[in-house]
Amino acid sequence: MNGVRDMPGSVWPTLRRQLRADLPPDDFRTWFHPLRVASEDAEQLVLEAPNSRFVAALEEGFRPVVDWAIADLKGPTFQVLFKTSDSVRPSGRSATASRKPLTAVVHEEPAAGDSLNPQYRFDSFVVGNSNRFACAASQAVAEKPGVAYNPLFLYGGVGLGKTHLLHAIGNRLRGTVPGKRVVYLAAENFVNDLVTSIRFDRMPAFRERYRTIGVLLVDDIQFLAKKERSQEEFFHTFNVLYSRQKQIIVTSDAQPRDLADMEERLRSRFGSGLLADIQPPDLETKVAILQRKARQLQGLELDNDVALFIARQVHSNVRELEGLLNRVTAFASLSGARLDLDFAKEALRDVLPDQDRPISAAHIVKSVAHHYGLKVREIKSKSNSRQITYPRQIAMYLCKRLTGLSYPEIGRLFNGKHHSTVMYSVEQIERRRAGDERLAAQLERFTRQLG
Ligand code: ADP
Ligand code: MG
Numbered sequence: 001m002n003g004v005r006d007m008p009g010s011v012w013p014t015l016r017r018q019l020r021a022d023l024p025p026d027d028f029r030t031w032f033h034p035l036r037v038a039s040e041d042a043e044q045l046v047l048e049a050p051n052s053r054f055v056a057a058l059e060e061g062f063r064p065v066v067d068w069a070i071a072d073l074k075g076p077t078f079q080v081l082f083k084t085s086d087s088v089r090p091s092g093r094s095a096t097a098s099r100k101p102l103t104a105v106v107h108e109e110p111a112a113g114d115s116l117n118p119q120y121r122f123d124s125f126v127v128g129n130s131n132r133f134a135c136a137a138s139q140a141v142a143e144k145p146g147v148a149y150n151p152l153f154l155y156g157g158v159g160l161g162k163t164h165l166l167h168a169i170g171n172r173l174r175g176t177v178p179g180k181r182v183v184y185l186a187a188e189n190f191v192n193d194l195v196t197s198i199r200f201d202r203m204p205a206f207r208e209r210y211r212t213i214g215v216l217l218v219d220d221i222q223f224l225a226k227k228e229r230s231q232e233e234f235f236h237t238f239n240v241l242y243s244r245q246k247q248i249i250v251t252s253d254a255q256p257r258d259l260a261d262m263e264e265r266l267r268s269r270f271g272s273g274l275l276a277d278i279q280p281p282d283l284e285t286k287v288a289i290l291q292r293k294a295r296q297l298q299g300l301e302l303d304n305d306v307a308l309f310i311a312r313q314v315h316s317n318v319r320e321l322e323g324l325l326n327r328v329t330a331f332a333s334l335s336g337a338r339l340d341l342d343f344a345k346e347a348l349r350d351v352l353p354d355q356d357r358p359i360s361a362a363h364i365v366k367s368v369a370h371h372y373g374l375k376v377r378e379i380k381s382k383s384n385s386r387q388i389t390y391p392r393q394i395a396m397y398l399c400k401r402l403t404g405l406s407y408p409e410i411g412r413l414f415n416g417k418h419h420s421t422v423m424y425s426v427e428q429i430e431r432r433r434a435g436d437e438r439l440a441a442q443l444e445r446f447t448r449q450l451g
Contacts, residue, residue, distance in 0.1 A: 011045060011078065012037050018069040029192060030199075031058060038083055046081045053200055055082045116174065116184050120167035126292050128285030131161055134276040138165045138249075142172040145180070145215050145247035149274035151238075155252045156278030158430045159317030162251040165278075166217050169249060173215055180214030187223040191230045198229075210237045215247045221270070222253050225261040235266050242269075253427065280316030287311045289318060290325055298329050306344045313352055315400070317430060324348060359402045359450050361413055367450060368395040380415050396422050397429035398446055 020028050031054075038048040049055045059082065066080050122142075127135050134156070140148045154162050166184065173182045197206035210216075216237075224230050241248055252259060255277065256270040281289065287307045294302040302325075310328065314320045331347040332339040369379040372391040379392050392414065399410045400422070407419035407426075414422070433440045 010037055010040055011073075011075075012040070012047070014073060014075075015045070015066075015069060015080075018072055019065065022065060022069055022072075027062075030196060031062060033192075034196065035082075038085075042076070042078065044079050044081060046083055048085050049082050050085065050196075051200060051202075052084050055084055058082050114184055114186055114189060116167050116170045118171065120164045121171050122168045124292070124296060125161065125164055125168060126285060126289045128281055128288065130279035130281045130285060131165075134161075134165060134278045137274055137276040138169050139172075141247060141249060142169045145173060145177065146245040150242065150245070151248040151250055151270065151273040153250050153252065153256060153270050153273060153275045154278065155255050155275070157253065157280065157316060157427050158434070159319035160278040160280065161318060162278060163219055166219055166249060166251055170215075170217050177214075181212065182215045182217070183213045184217040184219070186219045187221050190218070190234065191223065191227055194230055194233055206233075207237075211240045213241060213246060216241055216249070218248070218250045220252065221250045222259060222262075224266075225259065228263075231263050231266055235263070235269070238266075238269055248273075253431070281318065283308075283311055286314065286318075286321060290321060293322060293325055294329065298333075300329060300339070303340060305341045306339060309341055309344055310348070313348065319434075324351070327351065361399045361403050361405055361410070364398045364402060364446075364450060365395050365413070367446065368398065371446075380413070382415060393425035393429050394443070394446075396425040398443070398450070400426045402447065402450060 016032060019032050023032070034054075035047040035049055038046040040046065049058060070077060070080070122135070122139060125131075125135060134154050137149060137152055138154070141150075141152045154165060156162055170182050170184045173180060194206065197203055224234060238248060250270060252270075254260075255275060256262075256267040259267055259270075287304070290307040290310055291302045294300040294307075306328070310321065310324050313324060328339065328344050328347045331337075332343060337343055365379060366376055368391055369376050372379075372387075374388065374391060378388055379395060381388065383389075396410055396414065399405055399413070400407070405413075407422045411417040411419045411422045429439075429443075433443060
């Protein structure tokens with residue numbers, strides 16, 4: 001995820017995986033995620049930490065955990081040394097980046113940034129009615145950063161291409177505007193960076209880092225919800241960049257005024273520029289996306305009827321569309337068979353709901369309620385307790401995915417819930433599923449049982 005790559009053949013990725021499994025996620029993220037391999041041989045792995053207090057804290061708090069993890073790998077033993085960046089690499093970039101003149105960091109991955117995906121470009125983005133405006137606005141901003149629309153606020157549901165567009169802007173700017181520090185950042189990492197900086201008294205460096213940015217691309221700003229300190233810090237960063245006419249582009253799952261648990265002053269800043277939403281793609285766009293992806297990723301011309309069949313299986317999420325495409329093309333290339341409509345149907349049979357036997361919504365609600373120890377009456381109730389809302393969201397999600405019912409129809413099933421509530425629930429579960437393997441597995445099980 002970060003700009004620095006692991007050394008080829010390094011033992012660090014394996015050890016890191018072990019540590020990730022052994023430690024609470026927060027500890028892992030705070031203490032091990034920032035480490036980089038400084039050098040390595042058969043006996044020794046030297047890891048570079050941001051500063052000497054970091055090294056001391058690692059020694060004090062995590063030495064035994066690291067040794068156990070090495071033992072658990074059951075490979076040849078080796079020693080891990082922690083060093084600060086100044087002591088291993090006197091001329092190292094991370095130690096000196098903040099002191100370098102701005103022109104020296106051109107095209108370099110800034111200290112506080114995630115890398116750009118080179119595949120996410122404008123020319124690999126399929127434009128349709130659902131995303132035409134957002135795409136045009138993004139291109140305008142990439143042509144004239146800081147001039148045309150500032151900030152640009154892109155919003156829409158899960159898997160509709162927000163991150164793709166954000167990277168496309170970044171890729172275009174990194175390629176064409178020399179001397180600008182173009183920083184792409186998941187909002188989550190802004191929070192992580194802030195937490196680490198507070199803990200190590202490095203706030204001046206933190207502020208410096210963000211305020212010398214030329215173009216700031218922030219993904220999934222809704223992640224700052226309820227995080228007051230992060231919102232405050234982001235607000236200040238925003239103001240500094242904005243007043244210096246630096247371009248800011250933000251993505252979110254909702255438009256500014258619907259961002260729950262976000263300070264009013266931030267929402268009004270976001271709303272002050274250009275808002276562009278992305279809607280679910282229509283059938284033609286979905287077909288075009290499938291054909292473009294097949295050509296681009298597999299060098300394959302997808303038959304129209306095959307593309308149409310796949311497109312019909314997915315409501316909106318383009319990532320799911322890609323998942324089905326990958327499954328079909330993988331099956332085809334493994335078996336050497338020609339990818340025609342029958343083949344596609346066969347390849348997707350296990351992952352799609354059975355077309356012949358429609359699943360009833362009542363059956364879904366009953367099964368989900370039962371699984372979570374609730375009565376049907378409870379899961380349909382208006383109660384907002386978490387024990388009930390979460391299963392209810394899952395039931396709504398499954399109704400949407402497995403039956404042909406519309407959002408308002410599902411809402412009526414649940415005691416007359418508004419269709420936007422159903423939509424929100426479906427998106428919530430969709431989003432969680434992407435990052436939560438246990439939920440993903442549970443949904444799989446439900447789907448199989450119900451099918
Ligand atoms: P979001 O950030 O809105 O959740 P992403 O940008 O991550 O969605 O998109 C999910 C996947 O779908 C990515 O692989 C992206 O390339 C692809 N995708 C989405 N919209 C389009 C489009 N219009 N053309 C091509 N690919 C798309
Ligand atoms: Mg995204």
